[in-house]
Amino acid sequence: MFGYIVKxxxxxxxxxxxxxxxxxxxxxxxxxxxxDNKRPMPAEVRANLNATYHLDEPLLVQFGYYLSxxxxxxxxxxxxxKEFTVTELIGQAFPVSLKLGISALIIALLVGVPAGMxxxxxxxxxxxxxxxxxxxxxxxxxxxxxAPIMVMVFGVxxxxxxxxxxxxxxxxxxxMPVIALSLPYVAYVAxxxxxxxxxxxxxxxIRTAQAKGLPMRLVLFRHALKPAxxxxxxxxxxxxxxxxxxxxxxxxxxxxxxxxxxxxxxxxNRDYTLVMGVSIFYAALLLLxxxxxxxxxxxxxxxxxxx
Amino acid sequence: xSESGRSLWQDAMRRLRSNRAAVISCWLLGAILLLALxxxxxxxxxxxxxxxxxxxxxxxxxxxxxxxTDAVGRDLFVRTAIGARISLAVAFIATTVALLIGVIYGAxxxxxxxxxxxxxxxxxxxxxxxxxxxxxxxxMVVFGRNIFLIFVAIGAVEWLTMARIVRGxxxxxxNNEFIxxxxxxxxxxxRVVLRHIIPNVxxxxxxxxxxxxxxxxxxxxxxxxxxxxxxxxxxSWGVLVSEGVDEMEAAPWMLLIPSLFxxxxxxxxxxxxxxxRDALDPKVEQ
Numbered sequence: 001m002f003g004y005i006v007k008x009x010x011x012x013x014x015x016x017x018x019x020x021x022x023x024x025x026x027x028x029x030x031x032x033x034x035x036d037n038k039r040p041m042p043a044e045v046r047a048n049l050n051a052t053y054h055l056d057e058p059l060l061v062q063f064g065y066y067l068s069x070x071x072x073x074x075x076x077x078x079x080x081x082k083e084f085t086v087t088e089l090i091g092q093a094f095p096v097s098l099k100l101g102i103s104a105l106i107i108a109l110l111v112g113v114p115a116g117m118x119x120x121x122x123x124x125x126x127x128x129x130x131x132x133x134x135x136x137x138x139x140x141x142x143x144x145x146x147a148p149i150m151v152m153v154f155g156v157x158x159x160x161x162x163x164x165x166x167x168x169x170x171x172x173x174x175x176m177p178v179i180a181l182s183l184p185y186v187a188y189v190a191x192x193x194x195x196x197x198x199x200x201x202x203x204x205x206i207r208t209a210q211a212k213g214l215p216m217r218l219v220l221f222r223h224a225l226k227p228a229x230x231x232x233x234x235x236x237x238x239x240x241x242x243x244x245x246x247x248x249x250x251x252x253x254x255x256x257x258x259x260x261x262x263x264x265x266x267x268x269n270r271d272y273t274l275v276m277g278v279s280i281f282y283a284a285l286l287l288l289x290x291x292x293x294x295x296x297x298x299x300x301x302x303x304x305x306x307x
Numbered sequence: 308x309s310e311s312g313r314s315l316w317q318d319a320m321r322r323l324r325s326n327r328a329a330v331i332s333c334w335l336l337g338a339i340l341l342l343a344l345x346x347x348x349x350x351x352x353x354x355x356x357x358x359x360x361x362x363x364x365x366x367x368x369x370x371x372x373x374x375x376t377d378a379v380g381r382d383l384f385v386r387t388a389i390g391a392r393i394s395l396a397v398a399f400i401a402t403t404v405a406l407l408i409g410v411i412y413g414a415x416x417x418x419x420x421x422x423x424x425x426x427x428x429x430x431x432x433x434x435x436x437x438x439x440x441x442x443x444x445x446x447m448v449v450f451g452r453n454i455f456l457i458f459v460a461i462g463a464v465e466w467l468t469m470a471r472i473v474r475g476x477x478x479x480x481x482n483n484e485f486i487x488x489x490x491x492x493x494x495x496x497x498r499v500v501l502r503h504i505i506p507n508v509x510x511x512x513x514x515x516x517x518x519x520x521x522x523x524x525x526x527x528x529x530x531x532x533x534x535x536x537x538x539x540x541x542x543s544w545g546v547l548v549s550e551g552v553d554e555m556e557a558a559p560w561m562l563l564i565p566s567l568f569x570x571x572x573x574x575x576x577x578x579x580x581x582x583x584r585d586a587l588d589p590k591v592e593q
Contacts, residue, residue: 015433091570140573142525142545144532145566223432235437245440249532264533269443279441290435 005295012287019283020070020276024063027272053079066276072173075277086277089262090154093283096166097258100250101180103244108185108239109274115186115231116193117220123198138187143246147180147253164255177254181246185239189232197228226300233297237290244282319510322586329582332575339572344349346388354389355540357381366560375560377550386542387565393543395570397458398523402516405463411467412514414500416470417477428474431467440464440526447535454537461526466520476508510587517580521573528569539579544569 041049050056054065069076075086119131154176155163168171200206201224209219248260259278266274323329347354350373366375366383374383386559414472443460450456480486481504489503510592526544530536537543544565 006558018433022442023445026442026449029388029449116413122417136574136577137570139577140521140570141549142528142532142569144529145548145552146561148555150490241440248530263441263529264444275445 001295005291008291008294012291013285015287016280016284017279020067020193020280021063023276023279024059024066027270027275028062029061053077066273069112070280074281076273078266078271078274080271080274086273089274090259090277090281093257093259093262096256097244097247097251097260100174100177100181100247100256100258101240103174104182104185104243104247105136105240107178107182107270108189111182111228111233112189113193116195117197117225117228119190119194120197120201122222128194132194135187135190138183139191143180143184143205144249146183146197147176147250150176151253155305166251166254166256177250177256180253181243181250187242188235188239192229192231192235196231197224200224200228203227230297230301233293233300234294237286237293240289241286244286318364319583319586323582326582326585328578329586332578332582335571337577339391339568340395342388343391346391347385350385350387351380352382352385354381354385354542360559362462366564371390374564375558377547377554377561379557381540381546383561383564386547387544387568388564390544390547391568391572393454393537393541394524394527394545394572397454397461397527398520399541400458401461401465401523401527402519404459405465405469405519406512406516409466410473410505410508412466412472413473413475414477414504415510417474418481418496418500418504424474428471431470434467442447443526443530444533444535447530454541457527457530457536465523468514469515469519472511472584473508476511476561477504480504480507510515514580514584514587517576517583521576524569524573524576544572 003045047056054062057065066076073087075090078084078086078089092289115131115135119128122128151163154161161175162173165173206219206223208225210216214222243261248264250256251258251260252264259281262274263278263282265271266278359379366373374381374570377386412427412431416424443464446456446460452502486499486503489499494502524544527536527543528548531545532549534544534586547565548569551558551565555562
């Protein structure tokens with residue numbers, strides 16, 4: 001187990017390098033630089049700025065500088081927010097996104113899995129229909145439509161919840177962003193759980209368990225739950241990636257000071273170091289989460305062996 | 308696929324036709340497609356015709372603005388139809404890009420097997436773990452907002468799952484007798500893959516393709532919401548919806564109408580996809 005984790009972590013290094021090269025190349029191909037203001041600046045000032053940030057050296061050298069910094073945990077200074085380093089910006093913003101993302105993931109599992117199982121158990125009943133059509137709605141209504149409607153109803157008209165803002169992650173401020181972010185994933189998880197539960201319930205060993213006279217409750221929790229959860233667990237990797245991307249929109253709608261906002265702003269402002277920093281950070285996070293998910297999978301499915 | 312007798316495809320079609328949700332979805336989708344093609348020529352207005360006297364007018368039959376107008380007085384019926392063109396075009400082209408890359412990649416990986424297969428699949432795993440949406444965003448920012456680029460970028464993200472599905476199918480196919488027979492006759496590997504493997508994996512591919520389209524339409528509207536989609540005055544459903552969100556209290560139809568079209572289209576593709584999956588799965592034969 002330990003050897004496997006180390007091997008996977010080492011395997012992630014070339015991936016990270018590739019991602020860094022790709023982002024670095026892309027941003028540098030882009031026309032326009034970080035110091036292109038509306039007003040042209042004197043040539044000496046520009047030259048000095050370029051020298052300070054090593055922008056006057058060959059790309060390969062620039063990449064070398066950058067790489068050695070990243071290895072030491074230094075993503076360099078932000079070009080736009082000059083008083084902060086990228087590491088500081090990420091450090092400030094990431095806890096917000098993390099809290100948002102983890103809450104959304106937990107809600108997706110806590111609501112989606114039971115809903116899917118119930119729908120499978122009561123197949124073709126009214127309840128099944130309600131769960132399935134609600135989840136279909138959750139999948140086809142974009143978050144950026146749902147979230148503003150929620151704000152209008154619960155924030156502006158009913159005044160139950162704050163309209164926007166983070167307020168240090170106070171619960172009332174979290175409710176709407178988390179629900180809006182998790183909804184599509186609640187839907188996916190419910191549909192997946194329903195499908196896999198139906199399949200598991202048809203299998204021979206479940207029939208055997210029932211034939212032995214085991215109460216339905218035990219059959220479900222002892223025998224059916226684990227295999228029915230397998231597809232959901234393997235969906236967790238893409239789900240985490242999706243929630244990370246989705247939080248970009250959610251943070252924008254609710255004005256939350258998270259990482260997603262820095263990414264979009266950084267890309268539009270051509271804040272090279274910020275965009276690279278955030279991309280690399282997210283890529284590392286996703287790689288890590290994928291390893292965690294793979295390990296978790298083996299706990300659930302004894303047929304899978306870690307190599 | 309033109310065997311005599313009842314082929315798998317004829318069977319599937321028969322089963323699909325008895326699936327009411329899928330059939331209704333097909334008709335609805337046809338209607339939306341018709342609106343996209345003919346809509347703009349039915350209305351006297353142009354999609355980019357700004358009219359300061361007719362800002363944010365509610366839908367009415369008498370004014371000729373059947374779906375109302377937007378914040379600068381452009382006719383929403385025509386804009387919804389143009390938006391349908393763009394959204395559906397993005398969806399079909401991006402899905403085709405994903406299909407081409409995914410099927411060829413997956414078929415080669417599965418058929419060749421061994422080292423090549425594990426290297427190719429490791430590459431897919433690698434790509435999976437990347438925050439691809441971010442690359443698309445960076446691409447948009449770097450190269451400007453080019454519709455063509457949106458197609459390709461989204462397609463380049465969506466091919467991975469396709470490759471996995473095709474590979475799995477290919478592996479289970481390649482040890483069948485008919486493939487062995489083809490190889491024994493002396494067909495080249497390329498011919499085996501193109502003529503015998505790929506046609507036989509089309510079923511699951513078709514299902515996945517139908518289910519990819521709604522995902523792509525969502526991605527496009529997501530990009531549009533961030534202000535990275537198609538450029539004014541052109542429009543897409545994503546652009547219209549995000550414009551509508553800004554005005555939803557004063558002019559709810561600006562949000563409602565495009566959202567309705569977007570949601571209906573996604574519903575349709577999902578139902579058709581589910582219907583196709585049931586129809587093509589021999590296990591559910593009753």
